[in-house]
Amino acid sequence: MKEEVKLTKYNKNNDYSYTFGIFPTFELVKNRAERVIKIILSSKLKISEDVKNLLGLCERKNIKIEYDDRVINRVADKENCFVVGVFEKYETNFDICEKNLVLYNPSDMGNMGTIMRTMLGFGINNLIIINPAVDHFNPKVIRASMGAIFSLNILEFDSIGSYLERSKNKKYFFMLKGNNILGKFEIKDKKYDLIFGNEASGLPENLLNYDESVVIKHTNKIDSLNLPISIGIALYEFTKN
């Protein structure tokens, strides 16, 4: 992105995105300083301890700070946003043979952010996204992740096939018809992929016997658990020992 570009409301086709608010902006600067284009402050910003910490961090990392109410009003998605981070989108390379969470066609931005935060909470830092999927750099995802996105490694695949070709890990496919009940089998693997399907349609049925399939048992009073909760339970169970 050229600096002279006029910043506009977020658009997934742009090669830059935004953080709104102090907390996610702090996480951005702390974890991805090399991607930060600049930090924009509102003239209404009150200088709290948190703000001082952010400004100090920006200074140490040599990051440009500007006051610009007009730009904030133009790009922020809510009122009362006093801090905006502008950053270049990026890809992260990582060793895909460690532990991964794999999301197949995730379609809800709030869910994606919540899942990112939960991953970080359970020490699973590698996220594989199989497209089509929501745009993970949308500010709504970043907001829901509370900045956790900047601590994660993220890799996208165009199809489940190209992912399966590439990953050699033990694979657990979470499916309502899964052959194994979570909590009733021993988890011996040190490295594994936990794979979850789309919110509405789940995973393709032909994956049921590809490697291991797992179900989280629930009553027949509901169709399924919601996706972030299923993932939270799986991450808890797989990492608890």
Added chain:
Amino acid sequence: MKEEVKLTKYNKNNDYSYTFGIFPTFELVKNRAERVIKIILSSKLKISEDVKNLLGLCERKNIKIEYDDRVINRVADKENCFVVGVFEKYETNFDICEKNLVLYNPSDMGNMGTIMRTMLGFGINNLIIINPAVDHFNPKVIRASMGAIFSLNILEFDSIGSYLERSKNKKYFFMLKGNNILGKFEIKDKKYDLIFGNEASGLPENLLNYDESVVIKHTNKIDSLNLPISIGIALYEFTKN
């Protein structure tokens, strides 16, 4: 509520509320028929299998059905709502000495609905709410619960004190400083209360040693797990055997 009352947008002070959409309306009629005032249909409604099922159920349960686009446009919170259920708010009495989920000052309507649905998924059907709290009959809660609210028993208390006085169950208070790590102690009790605090501020510190306090271990990379995920994990662990 008198039938002649002009139905208006949802207001927590009214003694009636709404379900929007076929699925939660079906759950309402199925589980709380005696509270239903009427079902309102849009002239744009297409008669699908689901609609036929709903209409058949209403007929068997002797529930009034009206077509009224004006009322739907006035009360519905979104466009493309073709079915509205109108029902009297109600209280449910239940044996509070069984298994309960207790929410202290819950403040997010989407969370509350998600939690209701998750409870139903793990067979914990008694919900105790300690006020102040979000209005659990707000249509946003009902929508997020996907109608699960109509299968739950719900009791409100004015304060944590009045709840503690009343409940004799073994109590597990979920707190970041909890003395017991979830998954590392044996759950012997057949009856218990699982108690969770407000999304932002948690439970009052003085409850730490009241009975048992529990922490769900997570990394120090996040401040806390989100509330519905913590509850999902706890319900999973407490009901899995």
